[in-house]
Amino acid sequence: MAVIDASSAQLETALAATTRPRGRWRVWVRTWVPAGMVVFILAICFLGPVVLPIAKPTGGDVLESGLSPFSSGHLLGTDSNGNDILSRLLYGGRASLEVGITVNLIGLVIGGGIGAISAYVGGIVDTLIMRGLDVLIAFPSLVLTLAVAQSLGPSKRNTIFALAFFSIPAVARIARSSTLRLREMPFMQAAQLCGSPWWRILLRHITPNIGPQLISFAALGMGIVIVTEGALSFLGLGIPPPAPSWGNMIFDGQQSMSATPMEVVWPSVALLITVLSFNQLGESLRARWSGR
Template sequence: MAVADAVPVRGSWTRALPIALPAAIAALMIGACFLGPLVLPVPAPTGGNVLESYLPSFSTGHPLGTDPNGNDILSRVLHGGQASLTVAVSVNALGLLAGGTLGALSGHLGGIGDTIIMRVLDVLIAFPSLVLILAVAQSLGPSQANTILALAFFSVPAFARISRAATLRLREQPFIAAAQLCGTPAWRILLRHVAPNIVPQLITFAMLGMGLVIVIEGALSFLGLGIQAPAPSWGNMIAQGQQSLSATPMLVVWPCLALFVTVLAFNLLGETLRSRWSGE
């Protein structure tokens, strides 16, 4: 009996581990970035002492060393993570809300409205999004808010297409037809029947989008079109460190490592959720 009871336990752990591990890593990175500066004795990320510039890693009072301006690298990595994660969460939340709503309306209502909405979104998808993001970021000016707006705008078509496809599948289900025959308004059908069934798919896509947005935000900040120094972000920290890469490589290694671990965790989490949802 004991052996038989152990089998389902082992199976449940096998199924839970692919989700639990990346989720735990992502939660650890989020907790470290947002709670770390509150509980750890780290100095402010700016306003360092230039007399303490270029301190090596594991220096007293500066576990990861200092940058050319004497700022603590650990503090800047944690605060930079706050900026990158805030952008990623905001972009995916706005994209999910706007794109998910447009896609659900388009798929449920059909007709000329569906055609117009999807053709407009198809035009946006047809353009090279990275080039347009760079152009929009340049025209709006470099800031965290403008970075969020630029990235969120171009995330809407992808969320809308996923939402529309899921809604079209649901529209053929008997419970949707029954609700329509009972005279239920379209908005109530969308809120009570469609939304609960498509939100899990949109959240799964958002998990994959988190990693992509973090990378793009880092690239924009690296190019000087995102979050501007002295405010830290992983992208502008890498840009600053590459100027003295041969002499002090750790200035680049630490933000790159934080970015890599965070993106990997969200990608693995999103891919696992996608596989579970699709039944693979």
């Protein structure tokens, strides 16, 4: 019997030794690789134009239009208007990221606050708020976003408003469902019995506990917002030219794709890598915080 127990213990030790590095490697790949990519994308888009010796994104020389990559003074070449593609790629990424970050911050603050307050108060207030949000969610968000952007006109501010307006209901529902699970827990009841005001309970007890779910959802939402902003800019309803955006860069490049195909390739690749990085980061954070 002792021999069997010893063999079992040795087997468990061997299995733990073989699975632990693999588990660490999996966590490293799932979390730190996309996180590193996100940090690199943010750094290159926001700091790159400041520290790199690149030209301005607009006002290029038409005589230098259509230059191939690795041309003198133009690492990625120039577009059909003579503008430096690398410069427009970085400035366009900055614009797309600014839209995504601002939209998600608005959704987290307003939507998270509405959902948490609705679930905590409950009753008729919760019913009225949720039914109003259900009406917004019932409509196709992309169609309504196009309609709102068309009515407001193309600009970065209007694009942020149109996208934020439809990100609030989704965040509010997640915040509400998380708050409903917390509301009946012993520490919440203890805080209420101690006479803590509702705003203090929301800030000190509810917000830290629903924060991880909202942050992981925001990371996933970044990819959706960036793609939607690119679609609006491609259709001429987002960031208007000559200001660069990955969406309007793709639109401008497809008109002269036979002459300057890289004008479409570079923003498309940047958009793909950025969205995949944020999506993978959001999935890894959600799995990590849910204990999977």
